[in-house]
Amino acid sequence: MKKETDDKKYTTISIPTPLAEKIKKRIEGTGFTSLSSYVTYVLREVLSGIEEEEREEAFSKEDEEKVKERLRALGYLD
Amino acid sequence: MQKPHGGKLINRCIQKKEPIDTKGLPKIEIKKESAEDIENIANGVFSPLQGFLCNNDLNSVLKEKRLQDDTPWTIPIILDVDKQEKKQIKEGETAILTNQETGIIAKIDIEDIYTFDKKNLAEAVYGTTDINHPGVFNVYQMRDILIGGKILLIKTQPTEFDKYNLTPKETRILFKEKGWREIVAFQTRNPPHLGHEYVQKTALTFVDGIFINPIIGKKKPGDFKDEVILAAYETLIKHYYLRERAVMSILRTSMKYAGPREAIHHAIMRKNFGCTHFIIGRDHAGVGNYYGPYDAHNIFSEFPDLGIVPIFFRSFFRCKKCNGIVNEKTCPHDTKYHINFSGKKIRELLRNGKIPPEDMMRKEVAETILKFEKPFVE
Numbered sequence: 001m002k003k004e005t006d007d008k009k010y011t012t013i014s015i016p017t018p019l020a021e022k023i024k025k026r027i028e029g030t031g032f033t034s035l036s037s038y039v040t041y042v043l044r045e046v047l048s049g050i051e052e053e054e055r056e057e058a059f060s061k062e063d064e065e066k067v068k069e070r071l072r073a074l075g076y077l078d
Numbered sequence: 079m080q081k082p083h084g085g086k087l088i089n090r091c092i093q094k095k096e097p098i099d100t101k102g103l104p105k106i107e108i109k110k111e112s113a114e115d116i117e118n119i120a121n122g123v124f125s126p127l128q129g130f131l132c133n134n135d136l137n138s139v140l141k142e143k144r145l146q147d148d149t150p151w152t153i154p155i156i157l158d159v160d161k162q163e164k165k166q167i168k169e170g171e172t173a174i175l176t177n178q179e180t181g182i183i184a185k186i187d188i189e190d191i192y193t194f195d196k197k198n199l200a201e202a203v204y205g206t207t208d209i210n211h212p213g214v215f216n217v218y219q220m221r222d223i224l225i226g227g228k229i230l231l232i233k234t235q236p237t238e239f240d241k242y243n244l245t246p247k248e249t250r251i252l253f254k255e256k257g258w259r260e261i262v263a264f265q266t267r268n269p270p271h272l273g274h275e276y277v278q279k280t281a282l283t284f285v286d287g288i289f290i291n292p293i294i295g296k297k298k299p300g301d302f303k304d305e306v307i308l309a310a311y312e313t314l315i316k317h318y319y320l321r322e323r324a325v326m327s328i329l330r331t332s333m334k335y336a337g338p339r340e341a342i343h344h345a346i347m348r349k350n351f352g353c354t355h356f357i358i359g360r361d362h363a364g365v366g367n368y369y370g371p372y373d374a375h376n377i378f379s380e381f382p383d384l385g386i387v388p389i390f391f392r393s394f395f396r397c398k399k400c401n402g403i404v405n406e407k408t409c410p411h412d413t414k415y416h417i418n419f420s421g422k423k424i425r426e427l428l429r430n431g432k433i434p435p436e437d438m439m440r441k442e443v444a445e446t447i448l449k450f451e452k453p454f455v456e
């Protein structure tokens with residue numbers, strides 16, 4: 001929601017040239033139009049996987065009991 | 079448990095202990111659809127949004143299909159005001175959002191006041207500027223100025239379907255209590271025919287439970303009424319589903335008919351309800367011929383970080399040769415043996431008070447629909 005003044009920014013990351021060449025070959029004929037778009041895709045995928053492994057904070061016991069009460073009243077729980 | 083989109087389930091509902099002082103604050107009159115957006119922000123359906131989009135987030139959504147912080151987001155959640163209202167408000171100040179029917183709904187901390195290019199928004203979101211597209215039409219009807227900023231829900235809008243109205247927090251606790259780890263969501267805006275049931279049950283085979291989540295809200299004349307859709311699903315679940323494997327609750331939001339972009343949005347909302355999988359059929363959220371039949375499948379390849387697994391289905395039909403429900407991936411026979419589940423045909427029969435054939439719609443479901451004197455929106 002934060003209001004910022006600039007459009008999305010990009011930065012440069014160095015990777016070994018042989019790896020870059022390997023990726024360029026790999027993306028030939030795929031939907032990826034550039035090395036950057038492929039690396040962005042892979043990093044998003046990897047980060048998302050790591051984040052999913054982190055546990056989400058649970059609801060408080062009191063909160064949970066209140067919700068369960070409503071769910072029982074509505075017939076969703078026995 | 080499934081992580082909410084952006085990592086945290088948003089709660090922007092006022093706590094009972096907080097005093098509500100709205101005296102002297104400028105008031106902005108909002109539409110019913112914006113009031114629904116506010117509830118969806120407040121209850122976490124739109125997590126990680128905490129309010130209406132500011133200009134830079136909107137630009138990022140239009141250009142990149144992502145928020146400024148790189149979180150996937152495809153549908154602009156924006157609030158329009160008119161020139162008169164703009165004169166009363168300033169960035170950095172708080173305003174009250176009201177609706178004629180329900181009075182005060184929420185507070186907004188205004189972070190940004192800006193104009194927007196309707197044509198550009200229509201083209202980016204709907205892929206067309208054609209005014210005959212219902213989503214584009216709605217964009218052109220919007221007022222010229224947008225405001226962005228965090229909201230705080232003060233009063234919930236009443237609904238006649240309260241029994242079916244669960245928040246993401248409630249569905250998450252419900253799924254946990256049921257012992258479901260993997261949950262597939264099914265989005266719908268019609269009563270179920272056998273094709274729908276087949277899709278749902280095929281997906282359910284691979285997970286712990288199904289979350290049937292009809293969209294309740296603004297509809298076109300000729301559409302089934304909300305109460306009819308809910309009653310039809312109640313009947314289907316009662317007779318043809320295991321009670322411990324199916325849950326139905328409503329989603330109060332309007333259809334945007336934005337095809338592929340809206341498919342992503344629908345998936346994000348279901349992720350926030352705690353679902354791990356989402357069913358995408360043919361021409362999901364489409365209208366007319368504006369999108370290719372499987373555009374809504376293809377767009378998912380742009381989002382490796384969406385965090386919910388799409389389950390793609392091709393259209394199912396009945397094959398006389400196979401003597402069963404199949405699709406183009408499973409049936410080798412000529413199209414002359416195929417009978418499509420035609421929503422239009424089913425509607426026509428029901429409109430004339432007739433029960434559709436049992437190989438199209440369950441008799442109990444059809445009878446439930448016909449109990450309504452006027453099942454269609456007029």
